[in-house]
Amino acid sequence: QVQLVESGGGLVQAGGSLRLSCAASGRTSSRYGIGWFRRAPGKEREFVAAISWSGGRTSYADSVKGRFTISRVNDKNTVYLQMNTLKPEDTATYYCAAVVYGFGSGENEYDQWGQGTEVTVSS
Numbered sequence: 861q862v863q864l865v866e867s868g869g870g871l872v873q874a875g876g877s878l879r880l881s882c883a884a885s886g887r888t889s890s891r892y893g894i895g896w897f898r899r900a901p902g903k904e905r906e907f908v909a910a911i912s913w914s915g916g917r918t919s920y921a922d923s924v925k926g927r928f929t930i931s932r933v934n935d936k937n938t939v940y941l942q943m944n945t946l947k948p949e950d951t952a953t954y955y956c957a958a959v960v961y962g963f964g965s966g967e968n969e970y971d972q973w974g975q976g977t978e979v980t981v982s983s
């Protein structure tokens with residue numbers, strides 16, 4: 861198994877930027893796809909972005925396309941989510957999740973989850 865720890869959340873004004881990190885430890889020799897999801901207050905958790913092990917494939921929710929960029933540095937066992945032009949509706953707890961050899965937008969596809977990092981965007 862791999863353990864995931866998110867960081868980089870915080871309070872930012874609308875139009876600002878944040879970069880979230882998802883650091884993996886444990887069985888990092890396995891080839892994990894990583895997804896970012898978020899849960900806004902009172903709402904269901906939703907898909908944000910995903911990246912394959914090699915980084916060759918990425919996927920984004922329509923709501924973040926053109927504003928968010930997912931990337932990874934495997935030598936550092938870290939996946940990043942660069943979030944630009946943030947909007948109040950991006951306010952949520954952001955989670956990263958891992959699946960061996962996987963890649964997708966469905967929560968059920970992922971085996972391991974981090975504890976989340978909070979992002980608050982003020983208007």
